[in-house]
Amino acid sequence: xxxxxxxxxxxxxxxxEACAALDAADPLASVREAFAxxxxxxxxxxxxxxxxxxxxxxxxxxxxxxxxxxxLVGAWNGAGWIGLAPRVAAAIAGLIGAQPDEVAVADSTSxxxxxxxxIALRLRPQRRSIVTESGNFPTDLYVxxxxxxxxxxxxxxxVERAQLVEDPASVLDDDTAxxxxxxxxxxxxxxHDMARITAAAHARGALVVWDLAHSTGAVPVxxxxxxxxxxxxxxxxYLNGGxxxxxxxxxxxxxxxxxxxxxxxxxxxxxxxxxxxxxTPAAGATQLQCGTPPILSxxxxxxxxxxxxxxxxxxxxxxxxxxxxxxxARCQPWLAEHGFELLTPLAHxxxxxxxxxxxxxxxxxxQALIELGVIGxxxxxxxxxxxxxxxxxxxxxxxxxxxxxxxxxxxxxxxDARFETRRQVT
Amino acid sequence: xxxxxxxxxxxxxxxxEACAALDAADPLASVREAFAxxxxxxxxxxxxxxxxxxxxxxxxxxxxxxxxxxxLVGAWNGAGWIGLAPRVAAAIAGLIGAQPDEVAVADSTSxxxxxxxxIALRLRPQRRSIVTESGNFPTDLYVxxxxxxxxxxxxxxxVERAQLVEDPASVLDDDTAxxxxxxxxxxxxxxHDMARITAAAHARGALVVWDLAHSTGAVPVxxxxxxxxxxxxxxxxYLNGGxxxxxxxxxxxxxxxxxxxxxxxxxxxxxxxxxxxxxTPAAGATQLQCGTPPILSxxxxxxxxxxxxxxxxxxxxxxxxxxxxxxxARCQPWLAEHGFELLTPLAHxxxxxxxxxxxxxxxxxxQALIELGVIGxxxxxxxxxxxxxxxxxxxxxxxxxxxxxxxxxxxxxxxDARFETRRQVT
Numbered sequence: 001x002x003x004x005x006x007x008x009x010x011x012x013x014x015x016x017e018a019c020a021a022l023d024a025a026d027p028l029a030s031v032r033e034a035f036a037x038x039x040x041x042x043x044x045x046x047x048x049x050x051x052x053x054x055x056x057x058x059x060x061x062x063x064x065x066x067x068x069x070x071x072l073v074g075a076w077n078g079a080g081w082i083g084l085a086p087r088v089a090a091a092i093a094g095l096i097g098a099q100p101d102e103v104a105v106a107d108s109t110s111x112x113x114x115x116x117x118x119i120a121l122r123l124r125p126q127r128r129s130i131v132t133e134s135g136n137f138p139t140d141l142y143v144x145x146x147x148x149x150x151x152x153x154x155x156x157x158x159v160e161r162a163q164l165v166e167d168p169a170s171v172l173d174d175d176t177a178x179x180x181x182x183x184x185x186x187x188x189x190x191x192h193d194m195a196r197i198t199a200a201a202h203a204r205g206a207l208v209v210w211d212l213a214h215s216t217g218a219v220p221v222x223x224x225x226x227x228x229x230x231x232x233x234x235x236x237x238y239l240n241g242g243x244x245x246x247x248x249x250x251x252x253x254x255x256x257x258x259x260x261x262x263x264x265x266x267x268x269x270x271x272x273x274x275x276x277x278x279x280t281p282a283a284g285a286t287q288l289q290c291g292t293p294p295i296l297s298x299x300x301x302x303x304x305x306x307x308x309x310x311x312x313x314x315x316x317x318x319x320x321x322x323x324x325x326x327x328x329a330r331c332q333p334w335l336a337e338h339g340f341e342l343l344t345p346l347a348h349x350x351x352x353x354x355x356x357x358x359x360x361x362x363x364x365x366x367q368a369l370i371e372l373g374v375i376g377x378x379x380x381x382x383x384x385x386x387x388x389x390x391x392x393x394x395x396x397x398x399x400x401x402x403x404x405x406x407x408x409x410x411x412x413x414x415x416d417a418r419f420e421t422r423r424q425v426t
Numbered sequence: 427x428x429x430x431x432x433x434x435x436x437x438x439x440x441x442x443e444a445c446a447a448l449d450a451a452d453p454l455a456s457v458r459e460a461f462a463x464x465x466x467x468x469x470x471x472x473x474x475x476x477x478x479x480x481x482x483x484x485x486x487x488x489x490x491x492x493x494x495x496x497x498l499v500g501a502w503n504g505a506g507w508i509g510l511a512p513r514v515a516a517a518i519a520g521l522i523g524a525q526p527d528e529v530a531v532a533d534s535t536s537x538x539x540x541x542x543x544x545i546a547l548r549l550r551p552q553r554r555s556i557v558t559e560s561g562n563f564p565t566d567l568y569v570x571x572x573x574x575x576x577x578x579x580x581x582x583x584x585v586e587r588a589q590l591v592e593d594p595a596s597v598l599d600d601d602t603a604x605x606x607x608x609x610x611x612x613x614x615x616x617x618h619d620m621a622r623i624t625a626a627a628h629a630r631g632a633l634v635v636w637d638l639a640h641s642t643g644a645v646p647v648x649x650x651x652x653x654x655x656x657x658x659x660x661x662x663x664y665l666n667g668g669x670x671x672x673x674x675x676x677x678x679x680x681x682x683x684x685x686x687x688x689x690x691x692x693x694x695x696x697x698x699x700x701x702x703x704x705x706t707p708a709a710g711a712t713q714l715q716c717g718t719p720p721i722l723s724x725x726x727x728x729x730x731x732x733x734x735x736x737x738x739x740x741x742x743x744x745x746x747x748x749x750x751x752x753x754x755a756r757c758q759p760w761l762a763e764h765g766f767e768l769l770t771p772l773a774h775x776x777x778x779x780x781x782x783x784x785x786x787x788x789x790x791x792x793q794a795l796i797e798l799g800v801i802g803x804x805x806x807x808x809x810x811x812x813x814x815x816x817x818x819x820x821x822x823x824x825x826x827x828x829x830x831x832x833x834x835x836x837x838x839x840x841x842d843a844r845f846e847t848r849r850q851v852t
């Protein structure tokens with residue numbers, strides 16, 4: 001564990017001109033042009049919905065006009081749809097330290113988490129509990145609650161993050177079948193030490209299911225190095241796969257033979273088109289495919305993943321940390337004065353790719369920022385969440401975003417009555 | 427039960443000119459122009475993948491350019507994505523005799539069947555078996571097999587169709603929690619009497635889950651009149667929602683209060699964006715939503731459903747029967763001579779919207795037909811399956827398809843060696 005830092009050295013804060021110079025020298029600079037970003041917008045919500053790759057509309061049009069429209073059902077073979085989910089899965093495998101046969105692209109993150117938790121419970125039949133953090137993403141909590149509620153013989157136990165981070169083994173016991181955690185916390189942006197927690201769980205005889213929703217495409221993920229068992233992840237955040245893009249599921253090879261999902265469909269069958277009456281699982285993670293995949297959404301996901309798979313992961317991480325360091329360093333001098341609390345860890349090894357600020361009036365502040373062209377999001381009850389997607393954000397964006405936040409706090413712009421109205425956001 | 431017919435009266439077979447006249451007078455004739463169909467193609471596989479509505483590409487482009495590209499995360503509200511699944515669900519409800527709050531659009535047919543079977547088992551806790559037809563669609567069998575295999579305390583019992591049709595009560599017993607059936611059989615096109623079977627199941631204390639994959643958009647479905655409990659259905663066949671379009675699930679109001687799916691996600695929560703740690707199901711069928719819906723595929727589904735929702739269901743049914751009658755009547759004189767067996771019932775009340783022919787060499791015959799511009803499909807091991815989507819097929823298409831089938835049988839074209847090679851089809 002690194003020693004907690006009190007602050008980032010303010011001397012690292014460059015001028016705006018120096019930020020522009022950093023951008024000019026950035027090896028990822030040209031990647032921004034591969035995205036369709038409205039001019040002038042500073043988009044700090046790529047951890048909710050990633051930006052649209054510029055190539056996506058043409059790929060969708062091809063799938064529609066040349067695929068569905070011209071070839072109709074023949075496009076399953078003629079346009080390669082039948083092999084599209086495995087192809088995208090293989091590309092995602094390369095981003096998370098997995099082998100192609102360990103990843104399936106299918107369904108939503110929620111549905112995949114259900115499959116893997118159920119598989120894990122069956123692999124530890126003498127144990128009765130799923131353990132997670134009390135602050136895990138709600139859908140992860142709901143999946144586990146409903147699964148345990150349905151079996152009637154299992155229970156969900158939630159633990160506090162501080163204890164988990166301090167001593168992972170202490171939150172587990174001989175009844176723990178599976179520990180499930182988000183690698184990067186959706187609210188604070190704090191990142192777990194995947195290898196350390198996985199090792200602690202294994203030492204207690206438990207399995208682990210990681211949720212990589214806020215990790216893949218933004219922070220380093222190496223499931224093999226972490227000796228991970230299972231993971232799920234999201235296609236529409238840092239993979240830029242489009243709204244509600246299909247999700248993915250990882251299953252380490254050592255579980256392939258034993259694993260059997262309660263939720264099986266024909267695309268997870270060994271021979272889907274033989275129309276056999278009995279289910280025989282496909283090899284590897286492919287058994288985690290279920291029904292017919294949503295091809296149009298999958299075509300968009302492929303465009304996003306193809307783009308991300310071509311980037312240098314180490315360069316992405318360096319830039320992500322540079323951007324969040326820069327933003328934090330610029331805001332630090334006045335955060336407390338304006339009622340903010342920084343939730344995101346300063347230690348690099350504990351930080352995802354976002355900066356989260358707690359403020360009692362986070363909602364109107366977020367709305368005021370949006371009106372000034374800085375799109376972040378609000379997470380109930382009091383968090384302003386700013387995601388820094390390193391693939392398409394520039395140093396000047398981080399600089400300007402901090403400047404505008406300071407501006408609306410200084411001049412009280414956020415107190416305008418029109419920012420009070422709540423609307424749904426995702 | 428109607429008396430079995432030996433054949434269709436051959437005197438009903440019109441000339442091709444008369445077919446063209448029927449098309450000219452067809453109240454649905456203009457609907458064909460709302461689809462993007464390649465010129466000259468006779469598409470008899472709309473029961474595998476429905477044709478593309480002409481409006482779909484523009485709607486997808488709008489969702490991409492004006493939605494995702496311009497509004498980014500704001501499009502969830504600004505482009506109405508947040509309400510899209512419920513809106514499409516309400517439109518589908520109108521097609522199946524349901525109320526808007528009884529239908530959810532979500533996930534795949536397989537995943538929805540899993541949810542509803544699991545719910546049904548919990549509503550009949552003293553009963554241990556799921557009953558289905560041995561010839562039900564494979565994914566339906568797989569879902570039930572894996573669910574019962576996973577609980578360990580339930581079992582799947584398969585029954586023969588003939589006995590089920592003869593006397594539905596006879597295949598059920600006091601241990602039957604739920605009967606699940608396809609309304610229209612995917613291979614033969616035979617249609618069940620939904621109201622009669624549902625009543626028989628209820629009389630034995632069992633619930634029923636209907637699979638409407640081959641029904642909605644092509645044959646009349648009235649779930650309320652049938653006193654149905656649960657149903658699932660597919661967006662990409664007669665609803666023309668695009669490859670792998672999201673599916674739907676129906677849950678009668680009388681089960682809303684008690685039902686609890688084992689598979690729950692944040693989009694099925696009462697307040698998804700409150701980020702509450704505890705799951706509270708949304709009202710009605712909305713609790714059957716699970717993770718974030720695949721918006722791009724959902725936009726395409728909306729285009730298909732909007733088109734179908736504007737059509738007269740009775741006119742669709744009349745035309746479907748006219749087309750299949752015409753095709754059968756034209757083929758009847760020579761079917762046996764060329765080794766075919768008609769699997770599709772002649773009685774209208776037992777017929778879906780397809781004609782299925784059994785033939786030992788169905789595969790090469792199907793390929794030869796495709797080469798002549800008639801796209802049907804093959805279902806293992808020996809079925810040539812021809813779907814007649816009444817929204818976009820003409821009488822002349824049925825006439826020409828029969829003519830070409832006769833032609834390739836007469837001249838032995840199907841015996842060409844190039845038609846032997848198998849490829850995957852869906």
